[in-house]
Amino acid sequence: MNNAVIVKAKRTVIGKKDGVLKHLSPHKLAAPILKQLSIGIESEINDCILGNVVGPGGNVARLSALEANLPLSVPGLTLDRQCSAGLEAIRLAGYLVQGGAGDCYIAGGVESTSTSLFEKRARFSPEHIGDPDMGIAAEFVAEKYRISREMQDQYASLSYKRAWKSFENGLFDKEILPLSNLSSDEVFHQKRNMDRIISRAKPAFQKNGTVTAANSCGINDGACAVLIMSEKKANELSLKPILRFIDSEVTGVHPFYPGIAPVSAIRQLLDRNGLSIEEIDLFEINEAFASKIMACTNELKIPIEKVNVRGGAIAIGHPYGASGAMLVTRLFYEVQRQPKARYVVAAIGSGGGIGLAVLFEAVPD
Template identity: 65%
Template sequence: MKKAVIVKAKRTPIGRENGILSSFQPHELAAPLLQHLAKDIETEIDDVIVGNIVGLGGNIARLSALEAGLPLTIPGMTIDRQCSAGLEAIRTACYFVQGGAGKCYLAGGVESTSTSPFKNRAQFSPVHIGDPDMGVAAEYVAEKYRISRERQDEYAFKSYLRSINAYELGFYQHEILKLNQIETDEEFFRRRDMKKLLKRARPIFKKEAGTVTAANSCGIHDGACAVLIMEENFANQFDYEPVLRFVDSQVSGVHPNFPGFSPAPAIQELLKRNELAIEDIDLIEINEAFASKIVACAQELSIPYEKLNVLGGALTLGHPYGASGAILVTRLFYEVQRRSDITYAIAAIGSGGGVGLALLFEVVRKKVSGPRT
C-alpha cells in the first residue's frame, strides 16, 4: 500500500465572529493557504478537498482553488461532516493517496461564521431521537460522565495557560500564514483574567444546576487551515521532507445527545485495530469545543493531560467549525518537530449528531533545529 505523508501545513489567524476576519468570504480565507502550500508544484496537485459547514453553499473547494490561481484542471471537492469536516478532508486525501488515486493533495477546512447566511444551525438528528444544541449536549456529557463544574474550570484554566505560553514562545506563529497583515489570533489582542472569568461565569445552557459556562466553552470564530499531502516516494522525489505519516483512522457514532464524547470510541477502536494502547501515543489533540468533553474523553481513555492538547486549543483560540479538525493536525505537524521523543500522535474531533473521527499518525523525521514551515 502507498503511504500518505504530510509535508506542509498552515492556517490563517483565527478571528472572532464579526471580528478581524469578518470581511472575508470562505474562499478568500482558504485561497492564500492553497496558494502558499502549492507554490512550485501547482501542476502536480491532483485535487483540493475542503471542509465547510455554514458557508454559502456550492463547491467552496473549487472556488478557493480558482481564487488561489491554481490550474483549472484541479477540480475541488467540498465536504460537510459538521465539525469533523476539516479532519475528514485530510482523512479522505490520505486514503486517496493510499489507494493510488493520486499523489498530491491539498486538504483542510474553512469557516466564515461572520458571513454565513444561516441564522440557525442545521438539524443534527431526528427530534424523536434527540437533537440538542451543542452547548446543551455538553451539559448532557457532563451529567452522564459526572464531570463537575470544578473539573471543567480546572481544565479550561490549564488550557488557557498552555495557549498563552505557546503564544509567548512563538509556537503559534509557525502555524500561521499572515493574511492582509493580520498575523496574530484575535484572542491575544487583549489578555483575559481567566481566573476571574471562570469564577463569575454562570451556566448558559442549563440555568438550574448547570456546569457549562461561557468561560469553559469555546467561542464561535472564523478561520481556515490546510495541509499538503503527498505519496511518500513522490514527496522524496520533489525534495519534500515528510513529517507525519498517515497510519489509520476511525469514525464512530454515538447517541446524538452526547456528541462531545464521540472521539472516545473512535480512538478506542483505532488503538485496538492497530494493537496499540493509550500509553503508546505520545501526543493527542482533541478539539476543545467544551471542557466537559475533553475531561470526559480523558477520563474514559485514561489520557494524562501531559500528552493532551499540550499547547492549549479552541477554548482560548476559538472554534472555526470546518477548519478546526485541520488545525489539530497542523498543531501536531509543528509540535512533533519541536520534540525528539514522539513516535505516534492522534488528532480527534466530535461533531453534531454524535459523530467522532480520529486519525493516527507516526512521525517520519524529527527536526532538531526548528520546525519546517
C-alpha cells in the same frame, strides 16, 4: 499500498465572529493558504478537499482553488461532517494517496461564521430521537460522566495558560500564514484575567448547569489546510515528510452525547493497530467544551500532559470546518519540537454524535 505523508501545514489567524476576519468570505480565507501550500508544485496537485459547515453552500473548495490561481485542472471537493469536516478532508486525502488515486492533495477546511447566510444551525438529529444544541449536549455529557463545574473550569484555565505561554514564546508563528496584516489570533490581542472570568461565568445553556461561555469554545472564523502526498512523490520533489498517515476510525454515538464520541473512535483505531494509550505520545482532541475533554480523557485514561499541549479551541477558537485540520497542523509542528514523539492522534466529536480519530506516525529525520 502507498505511504501518505504530510509535508506542509498552514492556517490563518483565528478571528472571533464579526471580528478581525469578518470581511472575508470562505474562499477569500482559504485561497491564501492553498496558494502558500502549492508554491512551486502547482501542476502536481490532484485535488483540493475542504470541509465547510455553515456556508455559503456550493463548492467552496473549487471556488477557493480558482481564487488561489491553482491550475484549472484542480477540481475541488467540499464536504460537511459538521465539526469533523476538516479532519475528514485530511482522512479522505490520506486514503486516496494510499489507494493510488493520486499523489498530491491539499486538504483541510474553512469557516466564516461572520459571513454565513444561515440564521439557524442545521439539524443534527431527527425529532423522534431529539436534537439538542451542542451546549445542552455538553451538559448531558457532564452529567452522565460526572464532570463537575470545577473540573471544567480547571481545564479551561489550563487551556488558556498553555495557549498564552505558546503565543508568548512564538510557538504559533510557523503555523500561521499572516493575512490582511494579521499575524496572531484575535484572542491574543488583549490580555485578560481568565481565571477570574472563568470562575465568575454563569451557566450558559441550562439553569444550574456547569457549562459556561468561559469553559466552552467561541464562534470563529479561519482556514487551515495541509499538503499531503505519497512519500515517493515527496522524495521526488525534495519535500520532507513530517507526519505519515497510518489509519483512521469514525464511529457514531447517541446524538445527545457528541462530546464522548471520540472515545469509541480512538479505542477502535488503537485496537486495530495494536497500540495502547501509553504508546501515543500526543493527542489533539478538539476543545469544543471542557466537559468533552475531561470526559474523554477520564474514559480513556489519557494523562492530561499528553493532550492539547499548546492549548486548544477553548482558548484560541473553533472555526468549525477548519478545526479538525488545525488539530493536525498543531501535531505537525509539535512533533518537530518533540523529536522523541512517534505516534500521535487527532480526534474530534461532531453534532449528531459522530467521533473521528486519525493516527499518524512522526517521520524521523
